[in-house]
Amino acid sequence: VIGLYAMVSGPLDGAVGASGEPLREVRCGELRLLVGAAPPALSPESLRAHEAAVRGIADACDACLPARFGSGAADDDELRARVEPRALELLEALALVRGREQMTLRVQEAALAVPLEPLPPGPGARYLEERRRARRLPELDPLRAAVAALVRAERIERQGARGLLASIYHLIDKGTADAYRAAVAKVDGLRVVTSGPWPAWSFAPEVAAP
Amino acid sequence: VSPKRSEAEEIIEHADASLLEIIDHVLNKGVMVQGEAMLGVAGVDLVYLRLSVLLCAADRLLEPPGRKR
Numbered sequence: 275v276i277g278l279y280a281m282v283s284g285p286l287d288g289a290v291g292a293s294g295e296p297l298r299e300v301r302c303g304e305l306r307l308l309v310g311a312a313p314p315a316l317s318p319e320s321l322r323a324h325e326a327a328v329r330g331i332a333d334a335c336d337a338c339l340p341a342r343f344g345s346g347a348a349d350d351d352e353l354r355a356r357v358e359p360r361a362l363e364l365l366e367a368l369a370l371v372r373g374r375e376q377m378t379l380r381v382q383e384a385a386l387a388v389p390l391e392p393l394p395p396g397p398g399a400r401y402l403e404e405r406r407r408a409r410r411l412p413e414l415d416p417l418r419a420a421v422a423a424l425v426r427a428e429r430i431e432r433q434g435a436r437g438l439l440a441s442i443y444h445l446i447d448k449g450t451a452d453a454y455r456a457a458v459a460k461v462d463g464l465r466v467v468t469s470g471p472w473p474a475w476s477f478a479p480e481v482a483a484p
Numbered sequence: 485v486s487p488k489r490s491e492a493e494e495i496i497e498h499a500d501a502s503l504l505e506i507i508d509h510v511l512n513k514g515v516m517v518q519g520e521a522m523l524g525v526a527g528v529d530l531v532y533l534r535l536s537v538l539l540c541a542a543d544r545l546l547e548p549p550g551r552k553r
Contacts, residue, residue: 318503325506343510378505441508469502475509 275312278345278353280328281478282306283337283368289330292323297331302354303361305368309353313344332473337372339364339478363479371445371477374426377454377470379442381414411440417464420457424450429476443476 279289279297283306289297291310300307308331314320324343332338347353357364393400411432418428427445446454451471458468 321506321510322503325510328510340509378509469505472509 275348276309276346276350276353277311277313278341278347279308279310279324280331280341280473281339281357281364281368282308282331282335283365283372284335286331286335289334290327292320292327300350300353302357305357305361305364307353307357309346309350313346316343328473332375337368338473339367339371340473340475341478342475342480360479367477367479370427371474373448374445374474375448375451375471376474376476377444377446377451377468378472378476379417379444379458380467380469381417381439381442382465382467413464414440414442417442417458417461417466420461421454424454424457427477445474445477446471 277291279291283304286299286306286308289308291297292314293311295310297308297310300309310327314323321343328338328340332340347356393403411430414430418425421444424446425444426447429443431441431443432439444454448471454470455468458466
């Protein structure tokens with residue numbers, strides 16, 4: 275069994291896995307898959323080690339699509355067989371993340387103070403407006419506007435859990451994290467927890483699933 | 485409740501904020517752990533519940549992690 279760490283473009287020497295093992299490259303067309311030892315058992319330490327290994331890879335190369343913890347395959351051929359049908363999608367994703375990294379925002383529901391336009395009076399119009407707002411989360415518009423100049427791609431996940439309105443994943447150019455944090459800090463009316471920069475976890479298509 | 489599930493819940497229950505961020509990034513989207521699909525389903529919900537508990541004000545810290553998919 276082999277464990278998958280990341281897909282990268284371009285050569286990368288000296289990458290190491292979660293247990294310090296040297297990673298090797300499995301080629302799948304233009305894609306380079308970095309593989310190492312079989313995924314370890316789940317634990318806080320193994321999760322941190324996987325994240326650290328992927329971070330090392332992402333820092334050392336221009337474009338890196340992280341593989342989630344536990345990704346792997348029985349052998350190189352099986353891995354190629356899983357990745358190959360998605361090669362085009364993966365190459366597009368690699369192009370998107372090239373020279374970029376991810377910031378993550380957790381927006382708290384309890385802290386919302388952005389005034390919204392009143393809902394329309396008619397039941398039909400009100401229903402449609404509620405659905406529209408639920409989809410695009412207009413409460414987040416001031417935040418989006420504040421970082422728009424820095425953001426190259428965005429993913430928003432509305433969270434159902436109480437206390438957390440949404441998780442926002444932004445792809446920004448490497449080296450602009452400080453400017454991004456400063457822009458977020460200037461937004462009034464939202465309580466936001468910012469973390470990053472991270473490798474582009476939320477912009478990597480799923481691969482090597484069983 | 486499978487052993488894997490208890491293990492994941494144990495980790496999430498005792499995780500600090502930085503580990504929760506790692507859990508979200510490293511596990512989100514439903515990747516399997518050695519053939520176990522649980523973490524991608526109930527586990528991610530638990531992550532968000534725990535995240536919301538951690539990130540909100542101190543008076544809400546006792547929010548029970550009850551909702552599961």
